[in-house]
Amino acid sequence: MKLHFTKMTGAGNDFVMVDNRDLSLSPLLTKEAIAHLCDRRFGIGGDGLIAVEPAAAGGEVRMRYYNSDGGEAEMCGNGARCFTAFVHQLTDSSSPDLRFETLAGIIHGHVHADGSITIQLTDPKDMKLHAIPSSEILPTPVHFVNTGVPHAVAFLDNVEDIDIMKLGAHLRYHEAFAPAGANANFARVLAPQHLKLRTYERGVEAETLACGTGMTATALLHAELTGVSSPIQLDVAGGCTLSVEFEKMADGSYRHITLTGPAVVVFEGVISLPD
Numbered sequence: 001m002k003l004h005f006t007k008m009t010g011a012g013n014d015f016v017m018v019d020n021r022d023l024s025l026s027p028l029l030t031k032e033a034i035a036h037l038c039d040r041r042f043g044i045g046g047d048g049l050i051a052v053e054p055a056a057a058g059g060e061v062r063m064r065y066y067n068s069d070g071g072e073a074e075m076c077g078n079g080a081r082c083f084t085a086f087v088h089q090l091t092d093s094s095s096p097d098l099r100f101e102t103l104a105g106i107i108h109g110h111v112h113a114d115g116s117i118t119i120q121l122t123d124p125k126d127m128k129l130h131a132i133p134s135s136e137i138l139p140t141p142v143h144f145v146n147t148g149v150p151h152a153v154a155f156l157d158n159v160e161d162i163d164i165m166k167l168g169a170h171l172r173y174h175e176a177f178a179p180a181g182a183n184a185n186f187a188r189v190l191a192p193q194h195l196k197l198r199t200y201e202r203g204v205e206a207e208t209l210a211c212g213t214g215m216t217a218t219a220l221l222h223a224e225l226t227g228v229s230s231p232i233q234l235d236v237a238g239g240c241t242l243s244v245e246f247e248k249m250a251d252g253s254y255r256h257i258t259l260t261g262p263a264v265v266v267f268e269g270v271i272s273l274p275d
Contacts, residue, residue: 001028001272001273002270002271002272002273003018003025003028003037003270003271003272003273004018004019004268004269004270005017005018005037005044005268005269005270005271006018006086006265006267006268007044007045007046007265007266007267007268007269008082008085008086008263008264008265008266009082009238009262009263009264009266010077010078010079010081010082010117010210010212010261010262010263010264011078011209011210011212011236011238011239011240011242011261011262012208012209012210012236012237012238012239012240013047013076013078013079013208013209013210013211013212013238014045014046014047014209014266015046015047015048015049015050015076015078015079015082016037016038016044016046016048016049016050017049017050017052017082017083017086018049018050018051018052019051019052019090020051020052020053020064021052021053021054021061023053023054025051028273029049029051029066030070031066031069031070031071032070032274033070033273033274034049034066034068034070035068035069035070036273036274037049037271037273038068038070039068043271044269044271046068047067047068047201047204047208048065048066048067048068048073048076048079048203048204049065049066049068050063050064050065050066050076050079050082050083050086051063051064051066052083052086052087052090055100055101056101057101057106058099058101058106059099059100059101059106060087060098060099060100061087061098061100061101062100062101062102063075063079063080063083063100063101063102063107065079065102065103067201067202067203067204068203068204069203069204069205071203072103073103073149073202073203074102074103074104074148074149075102075103075104075107075121075122075148075149075213076149076211076212076213077119077121077147077148077211077212077213077214077215077216077259078210078211078212078261078263079212080100080102080107080109080119080121080212081109081117081118081119081212081259081261081262081263082117082263083100083109084098084100084109084110084111084117084119084263085111085115085117085263085265086263087100088111089265096110096111096112097109097110097111098110098111102148104122104148104149105122105148106122107119107120107121107122108120112260115262115263115264116260116261116262116263117260117261117262117263118258118259118260119212119258119259120256120257120258121147121148121213121216121257121258121259122147122148123253123254123255123257124145124146124147124216124217124220124254124257125145125146126144126145126146126150127143127144127145127146127220127221127224128143128144128145129141129143129221129224129225130142130143131143131144131152131176131177132152132171132174132176137167137170138154138167138170138171140154140155140156141154142154142171142174142176143221143224143225144176144177144182145217145220145221146217147213147214147216147217147220147257148213149183149202149213150177150180150181150182150183150202151182151183151184151185151213151214151217151218152171152172152174152177152182152183152184152185153185153186153187153214153217153218153221154167154171154184154185154186154187155187155188155189155222155225156186156187156188157188158188159186159187159188159196159197159198162186162198164186164198164200164207165200165206165207167184167186167200168184168186168199168200168206168207169184169200169205170184171184171200172184172200172202172205181202182202183199183200183201183202183211183213183214183217184199184200185197185198185199185200185211185214185217185218186198186199187218187222189222190235192226192228193228193229193231193232193233194232194233194234194235195218195219195222195232195233195234195235196234196235197211197214197215197218197234197235197236197237198236198237199211199214199236199237201214207237208237209236209237209238209239210236210237210238210240210242210261211236212242212259212261215234215236215242215244215259216244216257216259218234219232219234219244219246220244220246220254220257223246223248223254230244230245230246230247230248231243231244231245232244232245240261240262242259242260242261243259243260243261244257244258244259245257245258245260246258
């Protein structure tokens, strides 16, 4: 079968986008087929696949997100921005706003006149400072928060020269985050409201050029540790700078969290699904 797709990137985090509003693709999008489509040598190539499906629980549409290994994940921040732009184009909507469902809850997207996208994420949960103490492997404490998906964050003086495959896998599979595991983020503070970030993503099992929920997790943990106020800018490996905004409430919780950055169509095409 021929599959029509759009390839998009959100700050270097790239995705295969498909329209499954009639659910005709559902039987074809097996774990193996998704992994093949995301393969950078034999498929389209991408950090994940995102399908637009009909709404079921209060949104206008539903976002289904699959990592490049074919496994479904709760949400993806950069993917959610691409999803907002893709649906806006798909439906030729005159409204800049979109309310859509994910496994992490309802997400709100907004298309700006300059083409950038803001998404309002679900409230974070399970924040834990010093979830892992410093060690010989990583001589700094590791913190944790779930921003739709679980994230471990370490703040370092240097992120350019680290062995991210080794350290990323160490945190991703650490017993402190079992059984689900966690994405691993390594951040350097450039200024009080400006960070540099590298991310090893669960399900991709490698470094990605950007991770939206990882940026959000890192910004919130930085704010919690230092008391810095919103907004926080983050430079990512893809060469882009994105912005995380939030409100810290009187009870210490974080609400009204948004992530703003690019979402760009790379190309469109047709590919044959594997037998």
